[in-house]
Amino acid sequence: DADHNVTYEDQESFQDQEKFHFHWKCNEDLLMLYGEYCLNITFHTGMMELGESNWCDWDMVIRHYNFLTHCLELSLLQQAVKEEEAPESVVIILTLLPVCIIPIAVYMAVASELCDHS
Incomplete structure (x- = not known):
């Protein structure tokens, strides 16, 4: 499903979120908690374990990026309605x-x- 989440360069309306979600309040504390877990704890730790010399080796790095994407999607997009x-x-x-x-x-x-x- 991650392959379907694409924003093309001619679709700039994604930047105007206030007109789509003007009545929603972002739970910044929860967002920070999920971001802290997914990014700092798992991704950053995994990248540090790889070692800086392997950061340019995509075969070594891809697993950590995939896990980061999966973690953020599970954490932040759980209630998102999936279109069939x-x-x-x-x-x-x-x-x-x-x-x-x-x-x-x-x-x-x-x-x-x-x-x-x-």
């Missing part, structure tokens, strides 16, 4: 339907044009 994807059959039908209609529409336009010229 549409069933595969619906996606296929809605993708292929316009593709199938286009040749029919072109045929009808050409046939109509030919009938008008006759």
Whole structure:
């Protein structure tokens, strides 16, 4: 699921959170507690155990980044509603339907044009 959490460079509205969550109050103490646990205790400790000489070795570092991501998502996004994807059959039908209609529409336009010229 972490692969689906993407913000593209043309989606700048994520910076305007006050207009979306203006009535919500962030629990800063809880956020700091989770941040302290996930970042300082687990990630920082793991990176220190690796040693500074291994920080540029992605194969060694990736596990700690994955754990940090997983920890933060579990801690901060527990109540987030997960959207379900549409069933595969619906996606296929809605993708292929316009593709199938286009040749029919072109045929009808050409046939109509030919009938008008006759």
